[in-house]
Amino acid sequence: MVPEELATHLGAQGCAASPHDVRRLLAHVIFHGAADLDLRHPLPRRLRRAVDATTVRHRLEVLERATDPADGFVKYLLRSPDGALSEAVRIPLHVQGRYSVCLSSQVGCAMRCAFCLTGRLGLTRNLAAWEMVSALLAVRDEAPGRVTGAVFMGQGEPLANYDEVVRAARVLAHPCGGRIAGRAVSISTVGLVEPIRRYARERQPFRLITSLTSAIAERRRRLLPVAGRQPLGELVAALREYAGVSPGRLTVAWVVLAGVNTDDAEVDALAELFRGVRLRLNVLDLNGGDEVGFARASQQELGAFIDKLQRLRSPVVRRYSGGASCQGACGLLRNVPAAYRPAGAEGTAAPLVPTPSGAAGAEPAGAPAGGSPGAGAGAPGSGGLAC
Ligand code: SF4
Numbered sequence: 001m002v003p004e005e006l007a008t009h010l011g012a013q014g015c016a017a018s019p020h021d022v023r024r025l026l027a028h029v030i031f032h033g034a035a036d037l038d039l040r041h042p043l044p045r046r047l048r049r050a051v052d053a054t055t056v057r058h059r060l061e062v063l064e065r066a067t068d069p070a071d072g073f074v075k076y077l078l079r080s081p082d083g084a085l086s087e088a089v090r091i092p093l094h095v096q097g098r099y100s101v102c103l104s105s106q107v108g109c110a111m112r113c114a115f116c117l118t119g120r121l122g123l124t125r126n127l128a129a130w131e132m133v134s135a136l137l138a139v140r141d142e143a144p145g146r147v148t149g150a151v152f153m154g155q156g157e158p159l160a161n162y163d164e165v166v167r168a169a170r171v172l173a174h175p176c177g178g179r180i181a182g183r184a185v186s187i188s189t190v191g192l193v194e195p196i197r198r199y200a201r202e203r204q205p206f207r208l209i210t211s212l213t214s215a216i217a218e219r220r221r222r223l224l225p226v227a228g229r230q231p232l233g234e235l236v237a238a239l240r241e242y243a244g245v246s247p248g249r250l251t252v253a254w255v256v257l258a259g260v261n262t263d264d265a266e267v268d269a270l271a272e273l274f275r276g277v278r279l280r281l282n283v284l285d286l287n288g289g290d291e292v293g294f295a296r297a298s299q300q301e302l303g304a305f306i307d308k309l310q311r312l313r314s315p316v317v318r319r320y321s322g323g324a325s326c327q328g329a330c331g332l333l334r335n336v337p338a339a340y341r342p343a344g345a346e347g348t349a350a351p352l353v354p355t356p357s358g359a360a361g362a363e364p365a366g367a368p369a370g371g372s373p374g375a376g377a378g379a380p381g382s383g384g385l386a387c
Pocket residue numbers: 109110111112113116117118119120154155156157190331376377378379383384385386387
């Protein structure tokens with residue numbers, strides 16, 4: 001909760017609380033991450049009793065931390081009280097001692113982007129705002145520096161869980177919560193039209209990143225099955241609405257697939273679709289190798305594609321997608337416990353799935369939990385490629 005919500009909640013319980021008390025209580029529990037209600041200057045007794053009796057302050061359990069020694073990305077495997085598993089990734093930033101956290105918004109994902117292994121999990125459920133905030137706190141508490149950014153690009157399509165994601169983002173950006181600057185919170189989407197319109201109407205202050213990956217409708221439908229229900233023309237119209245009310249450039253992400261979406265036709269179509277819009281292009285490498293059925297573009301192909309994009313006269317940002325060896329890179333989040341992967345089993349690890357009793361158990365290698373083969377895509381930084 002942000003302070004106004006907690007004050008309203010307590011008021012409904014017949015316990016009026018001063019704005020000052022509500023703020024210091026939330027700063028104690030969220031910003032300082034305390035599990036108790038023992039503030040240095042104690043709360044009024046009736047307030048403490050009301051908070052104790054009418055709120056819960058769960059934390060997610062950290063099942064595993066796995067570090068990629070090549071780049072310092074750390075993937076966290078987290079368990080909710082109902083046994084649901086999700087993941088978050090600590091991302092070192094360019095400034096020494098600063099980190100961003102890639103957060104999941106759902107348990108699994110229903111979008112089934114063709115180049116993302118997360119999509120093969122299928123969707124189990126939405127994460128609640130508190131679970132996303134708790135994931136950030138779990139990562140932040142162990143970071144050897146400051147967490148100054150958060151990206152909703154892990155498991156799931158954030159805009160399919162709009163209310164809870166925006167609520168979590170508000171808490172993370174609040175001075176009593178995560179104290180992360182609003183523009184340092186990014187929400188990624190595979191391109192859900194109505195939620196993007198709502199996002200524009202509500203003038204949300206967080207950065208929105210849309211995975212386009214192809215500007216050719218037929219090709220995009222094959223790569224991102226959701227595009228069959230969310231036509232490209234409508235998506236571009238919604239993004240134009242958003243660009244019209246957003247102060248920065250419209251950020252579009254592009255997962256580069258060798259021989260698939262790097263030709264002149266793509267660049268021409270992209271230029272046509274966004275004529276007159278101030279764009280920023282995030283170019284991402286593919287992860288997942290043979291398992292996803294696509295290949296990563298060679299340096300030569302990638303360089304030629306980036307050269308062609310210069311025609312758009314927009315900034316082109318090559319986004320580094322780290323954490324591959326700990327299964328924390330874009331498109332690889334699927335609850336795989338990195339420490340238990342058999343040596344040499346690149347791409348064949350088994351996801352952990354909750355057992356019926358709610359405890360986590362490993363399925364046999366090569367048996368993905370739910371979802372259909374041939375699905376999947378991921379995002380900049382870490383997590384899903386499109387979201
Ligand atoms: S890229 Fe994102 S939206 Fe697409 S399947 Fe992966 S997690 Fe889901």
